[in-house]
Amino acid sequence: MKKAFLILFLSLSILGQAQSADAEQIDKLFKxxxxxxxxxxxxxxxxxxxxxxxxxxxxxxxxxxxxKAQLDSLGLDRVWLQPVMVPKWVRGTPEFAYFETSxxxxxNVPVCALGGSVATPIGxxxxxxxxxxxxxxxxxxxxxxxxxxxxxxxxxxxxxxxSTFDAYSGCVDQRYAGAAEAAKLGAVGVVVRSMNLRLDDxxxxxxxxxxxxxxxxxxxxxxxxxxxxxxxxxTLKLNPETKFYLRQNCKQFEDVESFNVIGExxxxxxxxxxxxxxxxxxxxxxxxxxxxxxxGCVQSMDVLRLLKKTGYRPKRTIRVVLFMNEENGLRGGNKxxxxxxxxxxxHIFALESDAGGFTPRGFSxxxxxxxxxxxQEWKKLFEPYLIHLFEKGYSGADIGPLKNNEMVLxxxxxxxxxxxxxxxxxxxxxxxxxxxxxxxxxxxxxxxxYLFDKYGIIPGTxxxx
Amino acid sequence: MKKAFLILFLSLSILGQAQSADAEQIDKLFKxxxxxxxxxxxxxxxxxxxxxxxxxxxxxxxxxxxxKAQLDSLGLDRVWLQPVMVPKWVRGTPEFAYFETSxxxxxNVPVCALGGSVATPIGxxxxxxxxxxxxxxxxxxxxxxxxxxxxxxxxxxxxxxxSTFDAYSGCVDQRYAGAAEAAKLGAVGVVVRSMNLRLDDxxxxxxxxxxxxxxxxxxxxxxxxxxxxxxxxxTLKLNPETKFYLRQNCKQFEDVESFNVIGExxxxxxxxxxxxxxxxxxxxxxxxxxxxxxxGCVQSMDVLRLLKKTGYRPKRTIRVVLFMNEENGLRGGNKxxxxxxxxxxxHIFALESDAGGFTPRGFSxxxxxxxxxxxQEWKKLFEPYLIHLFEKGYSGADIGPLKNNEMVLxxxxxxxxxxxxxxxxxxxxxxxxxxxxxxxxxxxxxxxxYLFDKYGIIPGTxxxx
Numbered sequence: 008m009k010k011a012f013l014i015l016f017l018s019l020s021i022l023g024q025a026q027s028a029d030a031e032q033i034d035k036l037f038k039x040x041x042x043x044x045x046x047x048x049x050x051x052x053x054x055x056x057x058x059x060x061x062x063x064x065x066x067x068x069x070x071x072x073x074x075k076a077q078l079d080s081l082g083l084d085r086v087w088l089q090p091v092m093v094p095k096w097v098r099g100t101p102e103f104a105y106f107e108t109s110x111x112x113x114x115n116v117p118v119c120a121l122g123g124s125v126a127t128p129i130g131x132x133x134x135x136x137x138x139x140x141x142x143x144x145x146x147x148x149x150x151x152x153x154x155x156x157x158x159x160x161x162x163x164x165x166x167x168x169x170s171t172f173d174a175y176s177g178c179v180d181q182r183y184a185g186a187a188e189a190a191k192l193g194a195v196g197v198v199v200r201s202m203n204l205r206l207d208d209x210x211x212x213x214x215x216x217x218x219x220x221x222x223x224x225x226x227x228x229x230x231x232x233x234x235x236x237x238x239x240x241x242t243l244k245l246n247p248e249t250k251f252y253l254r255q256n257c258k259q260f261e262d263v264e265s266f267n268v269i270g271e272x273x274x275x276x277x278x279x280x281x282x283x284x285x286x287x288x289x290x291x292x293x294x295x296x297x298x299x300x301x302x303g304c305v306q307s308m309d310v311l312r313l314l315k316k317t318g319y320r321p322k323r324t325i326r327v328v329l330f331m332n333e334e335n336g337l338r339g340g341n342k343x344x345x346x347x348x349x350x351x352x353x354h355i356f357a358l359e360s361d362a363g364g365f366t367p368r369g370f371s372x373x374x375x376x377x378x379x380x381x382x383q384e385w386k387k388l389f390e391p392y393l394i395h396l397f398e399k400g401y402s403g404a405d406i407g408p409l410k411n412n413e414m415v416l417x418x419x420x421x422x423x424x425x426x427x428x429x430x431x432x433x434x435x436x437x438x439x440x441x442x443x444x445x446x447x448x449x450x451x452x453x454x455x456x457y458l459f460d461k462y463g464i465i466p467g468t469x470x471x472x
Numbered sequence: 473m474k475k476a477f478l479i480l481f482l483s484l485s486i487l488g489q490a491q492s493a494d495a496e497q498i499d500k501l502f503k504x505x506x507x508x509x510x511x512x513x514x515x516x517x518x519x520x521x522x523x524x525x526x527x528x529x530x531x532x533x534x535x536x537x538x539x540k541a542q543l544d545s546l547g548l549d550r551v552w553l554q555p556v557m558v559p560k561w562v563r564g565t566p567e568f569a570y571f572e573t574s575x576x577x578x579x580n581v582p583v584c585a586l587g588g589s590v591a592t593p594i595g596x597x598x599x600x601x602x603x604x605x606x607x608x609x610x611x612x613x614x615x616x617x618x619x620x621x622x623x624x625x626x627x628x629x630x631x632x633x634x635s636t637f638d639a640y641s642g643c644v645d646q647r648y649a650g651a652a653e654a655a656k657l658g659a660v661g662v663v664v665r666s667m668n669l670r671l672d673d674x675x676x677x678x679x680x681x682x683x684x685x686x687x688x689x690x691x692x693x694x695x696x697x698x699x700x701x702x703x704x705x706x707t708l709k710l711n712p713e714t715k716f717y718l719r720q721n722c723k724q725f726e727d728v729e730s731f732n733v734i735g736e737x738x739x740x741x742x743x744x745x746x747x748x749x750x751x752x753x754x755x756x757x758x759x760x761x762x763x764x765x766x767x768g769c770v771q772s773m774d775v776l777r778l779l780k781k782t783g784y785r786p787k788r789t790i791r792v793v794l795f796m797n798e799e800n801g802l803r804g805g806n807k808x809x810x811x812x813x814x815x816x817x818x819h820i821f822a823l824e825s826d827a828g829g830f831t832p833r834g835f836s837x838x839x840x841x842x843x844x845x846x847x848q849e850w851k852k853l854f855e856p857y858l859i860h861l862f863e864k865g866y867s868g869a870d871i872g873p874l875k876n877n878e879m880v881l882x883x884x885x886x887x888x889x890x891x892x893x894x895x896x897x898x899x900x901x902x903x904x905x906x907x908x909x910x911x912x913x914x915x916x917x918x919x920x921x922y923l924f925d926k927y928g929i930i931p932g933t934x935x936x937x
Contacts, residue, residue: 038632167503366887395860424908443889
């Protein structure tokens with residue numbers, strides 16, 4: 008009995024020491040991030056010196072070169088560019104739209120083309136309107152009433168959901184598939200209420216798809232600001248004959264070459280176990296992409312720097328990956344996974360930050376129950392930093408293609424309340440990122456990477472869900 | 473044994489039902505706040521139609537009248553004004569300051585008078601500078617070096633503390649007592665680094681005190697922006713002979729009458745048990761006081777409205793109190809407590825929101841262990857709303873004077889990262905408040921008030937700490 012107690016005592020004592028060493032390392036990571044973090048400076052350059060970084064644009068290429076040079080300066084073991092062909096869609100001159108209640112009586116409304124949309128005829132497009140609350144509603148309509156009309160998708164995001172990402176998920180289908188569905192019914196264009204919980208004057212772009220619709224059947228698709236959607240809806244109720252005018256001259260070009268930017272610290276004990284931390288380097292073109300996803304890129308870069316700066320030597324190979332083309336193609340994420348598979352690299356962990364540079368609240372995990380339970384045991388280590396969420400859930404678009412049966416995929420979960428005020432809009436800009444919030448995110452990510460590097464994953468357990 | 477199980481089963485089942493009824497009511501409160509909340513509209517008026525509400529100002533009086541009228545419209549059982557004499561300090565014309573490295577070579581820096589400061593001579597004040605890191609540092613200095621100089625207090629807030637309020641507490645003594653201490657050593661003025669974690673160009677005002685210093689010995693005190701403090705400090709290192717010029721013409725007037733604004737729902741079962749929810753209606757004069765503490769006022773007002781709107785009939789008497797003069801006197805808080813005591817009112821609970829209208833993270837409690845344990849049992853009810861903090865700690869300045877041996881004092885704890893970017897500065901304005909974040913705070917407060925109303929407090933336990 009005495010021996011058993013002794014063993015128990017020793018085990019608890021070792022466990023206690025491990026926890027306290029972890030607490031110490033995590034404390035160092037947070038203190039370093041908050042006093043000597045680089046994320047904010049990097050973001051300042053990406054946002055204010057380069058700007059919006061749509062795939063295939065000059066700015067996207069500048070961002071590749073800038074982040075590569077910055078990673079080069081960190082003294083990592085290896086930094087490289089991974090070529091990937093990306094779509095190139097160009098907005099062209101600013102869009103223009105108004106609604107007209109009677110000839111000559113018109114009101115301008117803020118709109119922007121959805122990413123991937125075709126242009127209107129050069130002189131614009133004018134037609135009557137049909138308002139629907141979504142795809143289901145559209146399918147219930149008499150097709151005769153759709154023919155020749157512009158379909159106005161006006162389902163607002165649900166304000167009662169606490170996670171604004173849930174509200175987005177419940178709404179974004181009309182933006183993504185609205186044009187294809189409306190075109191099948193003979194519509195000549197679509198206007199979609201911006202994915203924004205706030206009433207304001209910014210139209211929010213975002214990806215859409217024509218699916219397998221022949222090119223000749225494709226119709227222009229634009230987003231309208233939430234205030235614009237409100238006034239348009241009210242006007243339509245008063246006057247169902249209201250016409251809508253839209254002009255946009257966006258264009259899809261041939262694919263062009265771009266790059267994922269990758270930096271790596273080689274593992275000292277298990278170099279063949281690869282851990283990825285990343286965000287996406289491309290952004291939409293209206294703002295400067297500070298929250299989506301400049302923040303995730305600079306945080307990921309700082310994770311490797313913070314680990315080095317605090318004197319931590321990883322056991323496993325840790326890679327920062329700045330993925331290209333998340334917004335309108337996911338080519339970078341797919342390419343990275345494809346190359347990893349072709350090289351037979353064993354990825355055990357991937358963490359993405361692509362939900363804005365706001366105060367971190369925790370992480371969601373796509374992994375086995377065993378690994379999730381392990382993570383829950385680490386909760387206490389994060390509590391001093393007011394990080395409480397460790398839940399099963401979505402990780403990130405770019406790391407999704409890496410998914411295998413054993414690995415742990417994770418997503419940073421920042422406070423989501425303000426995200427969709429800025430998402431894909433002109434006001435996704437640097438001044439809306441708070442330095443401390445960004446740094447706390449980087450430190451949280453570095454802490455999670457540290458723990459998974461130190462303890463590894465629990466292998467061999469199948470992913471559920 | 474069987475009977476014991478049956479009792480256990482029934483108890484658990486009753487407990488379960490109670491929890492689920494509570495969960496339902498709290499869900500209603502959040503949904504109502506997020507879809508039909510009034511807090512944001514009220515704040516819009518307070519901030520944009522009235523503006524900064526310094527005690528004794530026309531705007532403070534307008535705010536009293538506006539909020540009283542709004543409470544009148546809610547159909548409460550009673551709404552009234554509680555008179556209180558408040559100090560009246562007026563900033564006067566904008567302050568002006570520069571430093572001069574050699575005659576004729578000067579650089580302007582953004583400053584503002586600290587609240588309660590005396591003016592400079594009419595033509596301004598010019599003197600050499602002594603930089604110190606705080607009161608301790610000052611006391612160690614040779615008094616001969618202080619005499620005739622302007623003391624520059626330049627201790628920054630500690631960025632490594634996760635709660636920015638801790639960083640503020642660790643720093644604010646130099647602002648509050650710096651002038652009195654420096655004057656005792658013969659200084660002619662003080663300039664204090666703004667209480668702001670960010671580097672920017674806004675000077676942040678705030679209260680200061682001359683303690684019992686004779687009027688003739690009082691010296692002007694101003695805050696300098698953090699960028700200003702950085703450049704001044706660098707310049708002083710290069711040129712210790714640098715002179716500082718300051719001009720301000722602020723003035724303290726006689727006390728004037730003002731009011732706490734109070735609204736009440738009479739308790740249906742225990743009308744003599746009073747519960748208070750509040751914020752302070754006065755603000756500093758530089759911005760419009762949206763976060764400090766317009767947010768707390770409109771949230772508190774909405775607590776009573778949300779309870780009514782969701783059909784909840786309080787058992788206990790619930791009062792919203794909008795306290796006057798928290799910023800530079802606490803007269804409203806003291807008056808409310810004094811009147812409560814003189815009327816022998818039994819206050820069992822008070823909740824203050826005075827930490828900004830940001831995403832709520834939880835509450836801190838100043839109460840007995842027994843009540844704190846009870847609150848911890850309610851944590852689960854708040855988790856769906858991402859509210860996790862239920863800790864022992866500070867409640868609020870205005871409700872502090874109410875403290876007695878049995879009651880529960882609580883403070884809303886919003887995310888604190890951005891608070892001191894705006895606190896007491898020109899940029900504490902409406903556009904920096906997010907509607908949803910504000911509403912989530914109001915709903916959290918209403919939920920806590922609901923629980924304490926329904927279950928009461930555990931009486932007779934002495935407050936510790």
